[in-house]
Amino acid sequence: MNRAAGDIDTLIRGFVDGTVDDGAMTAWLKVVFERGLPAEDTFALAMAMASSGQVIDWSGVTGPIVDKHSTGGVGDAVTLVAVPIAAACGVKVAKLSGRALGHTGGTIDKLECIPGLRTDLSIEEFRATVDRIGCAIAAASADLAPADKKLYALRHKTGMVASIPLIAASVMSKKIAAGADAIVLDVKFGRGAFLAKADDARRLAELMRTIGVRAGRRVATLLTNMDEPLADSAGDALELDEALTMLEGRGGSAPLRAIALETAAAMVRASGVSAGAADSDAARALSDGRALEKFREMVAAAGGTLDAFDRSWPAGVEIRAAESGRIERIDARLVGEAVFDAKAGMTADAAARTGVRVRRRGGDVVKKGEAVLVSWLGHHDARLELAVSIDAHRRASAG
Numbered sequence: 001m002n003r004a005a006g007d008i009d010t011l012i013r014g015f016v017d018g019t020v021d022d023g024a025m026t027a028w029l030k031v032v033f034e035r036g037l038p039a040e041d042t043f044a045l046a047m048a049m050a051s052s053g054q055v056i057d058w059s060g061v062t063g064p065i066v067d068k069h070s071t072g073g074v075g076d077a078v079t080l081v082a083v084p085i086a087a088a089c090g091v092k093v094a095k096l097s098g099r100a101l102g103h104t105g106g107t108i109d110k111l112e113c114i115p116g117l118r119t120d121l122s123i124e125e126f127r128a129t130v131d132r133i134g135c136a137i138a139a140a141s142a143d144l145a146p147a148d149k150k151l152y153a154l155r156h157k158t159g160m161v162a163s164i165p166l167i168a169a170s171v172m173s174k175k176i177a178a179g180a181d182a183i184v185l186d187v188k189f190g191r192g193a194f195l196a197k198a199d200d201a202r203r204l205a206e207l208m209r210t211i212g213v214r215a216g217r218r219v220a221t222l223l224t225n226m227d228e229p230l231a232d233s234a235g236d237a238l239e240l241d242e243a244l245t246m247l248e249g250r251g252g253s254a255p256l257r258a259i260a261l262e263t264a265a266a267m268v269r270a271s272g273v274s275a276g277a278a279d280s281d282a283a284r285a286l287s288d289g290r291a292l293e294k295f296r297e298m299v300a301a302a303g304g305t306l307d308a309f310d311r312s313w314p315a316g317v318e319i320r321a322a323e324s325g326r327i328e329r330i331d332a333r334l335v336g337e338a339v340f341d342a343k344a345g346m347t348a349d350a351a352a353r354t355g356v357r358v359r360r361r362g363g364d365v366v367k368k369g370e371a372v373l374v375s376w377l378g379h380h381d382a383r384l385e386l387a388v389s390i391d392a393h394r395r396a397s398a399g
Helices: 003-017 022-035 039-050 078-088 107-111 123-133 146-158 164-178 198-214 236-247 254-271 278-287 290-301 332-342 348-352 382-387 392-398
Strands: 065-070 092-097 135-139 182-189 218-225 317-320 325-330 355-358 371-376 388-391
Touching: 003 022, 003 039, 003 146, 022 146, 022 164, 039 146, 039 164, 039 198, 065 078, 065 164, 065 254, 078 092, 078 107, 078 135, 078 236, 078 254, 078 278, 078 290, 092 107, 092 123, 092 164, 107 135, 107 236, 123 135, 123 290, 135 290, 146 164, 164 198, 182 198, 182 254, 198 218, 218 254, 236 254, 236 290, 236 348, 236 355, 254 278, 278 290, 325 371, 332 355, 332 382, 371 382, 382 388
Parallel strands: 065 092, 065 182, 092 135, 182 218
Antiparallel strands: 317 371, 325 388, 355 371
């Protein structure tokens, strides 16, 4: 370990045990936030945070273990679809997920819409489910990378979240502590992502890949656009419903399907279970019902009753096109923020069923008064009207 790496390890250990206080850590974070951090030191930071708690040991579980991570977005139900697809292809998938961060949704919140389902699996239960079923999605244990949780809270409090080295170290510390042999990283950019610019997302993806490879993991990265909601829905229960619809072969948004299949195929390739037919294997596992069956097995193993999930919806409030023309974009950030803010003060059950459905997307031609979004927010939010950008100069093509 070089001197800088040793200093970072000492700093992180001190922060966790309390010998380094918030003031000293804030001063260090400010330097990193303003000046950046060399790749070597970013790797050292990730490893120090990963080793601050328990690291999952997968010895005794047959086959390579694969994990995936998304940097977050609106309507990002990819995990709910891609994980069972990959598992149906023979991949052992161990996915530790989180809750919503700001305007971006959380996989754990979506899964918990299923009555009886537990996401607080112990590490032993998590390992056993992956071994027996082939996949598991659970909330990250507090014992994994506790330094990251404490450091993120301080970054959020001091407004120093949006730093590429700090994001990279944070994400990879949790992935390394989760112990998987291979990791697929879905790095998003655009209006609804934490990083708006594709170049920044590319830098983050490369830095995370470098950290993972240096830590002995196989790493694949995807860059995906988050200008519009990925699913045709935003909101926990709505997104779960759409993911199930897709697994059942009855629809779902084309962008969600494409990225879910791309992610699942990347997981298959990273695992080594396919010699080169990963894309067709993933598509087949979705179309023939094996992925749906794997999802059902995973839910049952976590105590959930999938058939008890209420998939009926009352009439929502329609957001209509203010003029005729071609839709330029449905702004993912505005939709996500409207959904997030609407949940404030609600009971957990009411918050879970709060959301928005997307009826039309960028590139679609609409006529004035046609429904573009449907809202279950419980109140009017002008951001939904602002989210719909229409090029009125192209009325002629609207017919």
